[in-house]
Amino acid sequence: MIPDKFLKPYDPTSTEDRIYALWEKSGFFNPDKLPERNKKGEPFSIVLPPPNVTGVLHMGSALMLAIEDIMVRYARMKGKQTLWIPGTDHAAIATQAVVEKDIQRKEDKSRHDLGREEMLRRIGTHVQTTHDIIVSQMRKMGASIDWSREAFTLDDKRNLAVRTAFKKMYDDGLIYRGYRVVNWDPKGQTTISDDEIVYETRKTKLYTFRYSKDIPISISTTRPETKLGDTAIAVNPDDPRYKKYIGEEFDAVFAGEPIHLKVIADASVELEFGTGALGVTPAHSIADWEMAQRHSLPLKQVINEYAKMTVGLDGIKDKKTTEAREAVVDWLKKEGLLEKEEDIEHNISLAERTGGIVEPLPKLQWFVAVNREFKREGVTFTLKQLMTRVVETDQVQFIPDRFRDVYHHWIGSLRDWCISRQIWYGHRIPVWYKNQEIYVGVEAPKGNDWIQDEDTLDTWFSSGLWTFSTLGWPDEKEFNINRKYHPTTILETGSDIIFFWVARMILMSTYLLDEVPFKTVYLHGLVRDGKGRKISKSLGNNIDPLEMIIKYGADAVRMALIVAVGPGNDSKVDEQKIKAYKLFSNKIWNIARFILSATENVKYSAEFSEWSDTDKKHIEVLNDLIKEITSEMDEYKFYLVGEKLYHYVWHEFADKIIEESKSIIDGTDEKVKNSRIQFLFYALRAILRLLHPFMPFVTEEIWREVGKSKSLLMVEEWPRY
RNA sequence: GCGCCCUUAGCUCAGUUGGUAGAGCAACCCAUUUACACUGGGAAGGUCAGGAGUUCGAAUCUCUUAGGGCGCACCA
Numbered sequence: 001m002i003p004d005k006f007l008k009p010y011d012p013t014s015t016e017d018r019i020y021a022l023w024e025k026s027g028f029f030n031p032d033k034l035p036e037r038n039k040k041g042e043p044f045s046i047v048l049p050p051p052n053v054t055g056v057l058h059m060g061s062a063l064m065l066a067i068e069d070i071m072v073r074y075a076r077m078k079g080k081q082t083l084w085i086p087g088t089d090h091a092a093i094a095t096q097a098v099v100e101k102d103i104q105r106k107e108d109k110s111r112h113d114l115g116r117e118e119m120l121r122r123i124g125t126h127v128q129t130t131h132d133i134i135v136s137q138m139r140k141m142g143a144s145i146d147w148s149r150e151a152f153t154l155d156d157k158r159n160l161a162v163r164t165a166f167k168k169m170y171d172d173g174l175i176y177r178g179y180r181v182v183n184w185d186p187k188g189q190t191t192i193s194d195d196e197i198v199y200e201t202r203k204t205k206l207y208t209f210r211y212s213k214d215i216p217i218s219i220s221t222t223r224p225e226t227k228l229g230d231t232a233i234a235v236n237p238d239d240p241r242y243k244k245y246i247g248e249e250f251d252a253v254f255a256g257e258p259i260h261l262k263v264i265a266d267a268s269v270e271l272e273f274g275t276g277a278l279g280v281t282p283a284h285s286i287a288d289w290e291m292a293q294r295h296s297l298p299l300k301q302v303i304n305e306y307a308k309m310t311v312g313l314d315g316i317k318d319k320k321t322t323e324a325r326e327a328v329v330d331w332l333k334k335e336g337l338l339e340k341e342e343d344i345e346h347n348i349s350l351a352e353r354t355g356g357i358v359e360p361l362p363k364l365q366w367f368v369a370v371n372r373e374f375k376r377e378g379v380t381f382t383l384k385q386l387m388t389r390v391v392e393t394d395q396v397q398f399i400p401d402r403f404r405d406v407y408h409h410w411i412g413s414l415r416d417w418c419i420s421r422q423i424w425y426g427h428r429i430p431v432w433y434k435n436q437e438i439y440v441g442v443e444a445p446k447g448n449d450w451i452q453d454e455d456t457l458d459t460w461f462s463s464g465l466w467t468f469s470t471l472g473w474p475d476e477k478e479f480n481i482n483r484k485y486h487p488t489t490i491l492e493t494g495s496d497i498i499f500f501w502v503a504r505m506i507l508m509s510t511y512l513l514d515e516v517p518f519k520t521v522y523l524h525g526l527v528r529d530g531k532g533r534k535i536s537k538s539l540g541n542n543i544d545p546l547e548m549i550i551k552y553g554a555d556a557v558r559m560a561l562i563v564a565v566g567p568g569n570d571s572k573v574d575e576q577k578i579k580a581y582k583l584f585s586n587k588i589w590n591i592a593r594f595i596l597s598a599t600e601n602v603k604y605s606a607e608f609s610e611w612s613d614t615d616k617k618h619i620e621v622l623n624d625l626i627k628e629i630t631s632e633m634d635e636y637k638f639y640l641v642g643e644k645l646y647h648y649v650w651h652e653f654a655d656k657i658i659e660e661s662k663s664i665i666d667g668t669d670e671k672v673k674n675s676r677i678q679f680l681f682y683a684l685r686a687i688l689r690l691l692h693p694f695m696p697f698v699t700e701e702i703w704r705e706v707g708k709s710k711s712l713l714m715v716e717e718w719p720r721y
Numbered sequence: 722g723c724g725c726c727c728u729u730a731g732c733u734c735a736g737u738u739g740g741u742a743g744a745g746c747a748a749c750c751c752a753u754u755u756a757c758a759c760u761g762g763g764a765a766g767g768u769c770a771g772g773a774g775u776u777c778g779a780a781u782c783u784c785u786u787a788g789g790g791c792g793c794a795c796c797a
């Protein structure tokens with residue numbers, strides 16, 4: 001008798017949690033507990049890109065989990081010693097910003113009202129809640145991940161890894177403290193790295209004016225308020241208009257502020273832009289600061305951390321830069337110095353996490369030097385060279401490979417990485433100060449008077465260590481046990497974090513371990529709505545993966561996300577597509593029902609060989625498919641495999657083979673009938689195994705009836721051909 | 722300014738050493754208590770963005786034009 005449940009449509013909700021519990025109980029998520037076949041197999045390892053503990057999972061995370069679980073389940077069925085390490089990311093700025101905002105809204109308090117300790121306690125509570133939700137969502141997706149090794153980017157072990165890495169880089173001269181113009185986010189009250197800036201094109205005005213009637217050179221700027229901090233006028237050395245002024249010095253009182261300007265020649269000045277002369281503001285522009293370094297110009301700060309002016313006339317001093325700008329323009333008009341006002345479009349820099357307008361400010365911060373040379377075994381390297389070399393020599397390969405060019409292009413223009421943040425949530429910088437002394441160490445120095453640096457590290461500093469900090473590094477004993485899993489086999493992640501994360505992992509791993517963090521990088525794109533639009537709150541086009549799982553099952557959601565979406569491409573997902581794969585789950589269910597009832601009193605025989613001619617052909621077609629699919633799986637072409645399986649199962653196997661089986665089974669030719677029944681067994685067993693990485697729940701549930709044994713489909717052998 | 726990518730059936734996309742165009746969805750016609758809370762059968766639909774070149778042969782290689790997306794840089 002076939003079970004009653006097959007008489008009803010496939011019901012994912014009553015199945016999935018039960019199946020997941022079975023898998024977990026089996027222990028097979030942990031490579032140490034896999035069957036002998038796998039223990040002897042080659043290692044396959046992958047880390048989960050740790051989701052931020054800022055909120056719940058979105059479709060992008062669901063896509064990531066689907067692809068990675070396909071890779072992992074396939075590897076496991078191929079007999080590999082398969083490890084998938086889970087974790088979550090503390091996402092320093094992002095998380096603190098979310099909690100701060102929440103407290104501001106509910107209690108009208110700032111973090112300074114609460115104090116460092118209380119604020120961290122509040123964040124901790126928030127993080128625990130979101131962490132638990134995220135983890136339960138990963139289970140719902142069917143992720144066959146080793147929960148016994150779960151890590152957090154801010155837990156004790158990872159903190160030790162961070163301190164160890166920092167110390168080593170400091171000793172090698174690759175981490176330094178420097179007074180430089182950095183990207184300051186006035187809204188988040190912290191510095192941010194170049195990569196944490198997003199650009200937005202806005203219309204603005206370009207003003208052309210003179211500092212005073214006595215200065216013969218006019219300049220153009222979009223930010224007149226910063227001109228109170230100018231210390232030079234720069235012109236192109238070949239500009240005939242200004243050659244005669246080079247080296248001259250002028251004094252003026254600009255909007256109430258005395259300024260002293262030296263005319264300098266710098267090749268970076270374009271002759272065509274504006275008047276061909278520019279006011280140099282070393283304290284409030286990274287480009288000007290670099291120019292000031294070249295010409296030994298003084299630096300004069302006129303804007304503070306709150307983006308307010310610190311000098312100038314009434315109506316300028318203590319005002320926000322935006323207000324001060326208008327006041328300076330009014331002053332220029334009144335003095336008759338303004339010559340031109342034009343509308344132009346230009347990019348403004350926004351802090352990615354807070355949306356604040358980035359204000360370049362001179363600050364004492366910690367940096368990773370990417371161009372500084374260091375010695376390793378007698379050979380001189382820079383971090384940039386290490387990062388470039390491993391990709392050039394194909395020690396790390398990109399899928400799709402065009403990202404290799406993108407990666408190199410980014411490295412080409414890479415500047416020193418500012419890693420200190422003035423926020424509280426994160427890894428505290430392992431540096432202590434006492435009077436004029438400085439101590440950098442893995443552990444705090446002995447003695448009482450040492451005060452630890454107040455700042456925390458960029459969240460990507462700890463993320464960069466992820467492939468090996470999760471395997472126990474720097475604890476030698478633990479890392480040695482896990483040594484076979486590093487370099488990891490593959491990294492699967494979103495193409496949007498190739499610089500943030502992929503590049504930083506390559507940096508940290510090549511520097512600290514002298515080996516790559518992964519051999520292959522598989523990049524997926526953005527998940528968009530059915531119309532190809534970005535998912536956004538304002539459009540209200542968000543599709544909640546959990547809601548879809550409840551409605552259509554995780555198998556359907558997984559298939560909808562991966563079919564027909566090649567690596568690196570954005571995917572379009574709408575409810576209709578998910579629904580179509582729910583119907584497919586049901587189709588598989590009914591195929592099983594038909595075969596189970598047709599073969600009810602017959603035993604499956606693996607050695608059966610008396611195939612009818614038609615069945616021989618069917619076997620051939622199926623084997624060709626298996627062969628094709630297997631090589632495509634090895635090439636990570638899941639988007640093709642999913643589609644091919646769908647097509648074969650539905651339109652070849654169900655529509656043709658099962659249809660013709662009806663008359664064969666009702667017929668009188670026992671030999672043909674027998675052959676067909678054995679073939680149905682054979683094909684169903686193959687189909688379930690082939691589909692399992694893609695649709696693990698429904699296939700496992702059917703396998704329990706078909707396999708007629710207690711063995712789990714998840715550790716069955718991938719079909720041979 | 723530098724770099725990457727895209728333009729194939731109404732829609733979403735495959736098409737990997739160059740060999741007379743494919744799938745899913747949608748739309749159309751017909752059938753159907755069927756293993757199928759639906760499904761089956763059928764037919765229709767494309768000068769592969771435009772142009773030039775290489776070739777016996779180009780959706781596929783080269784150049785070019787147009788449109789679109791993205792990244793980096795600049796942002797006086």
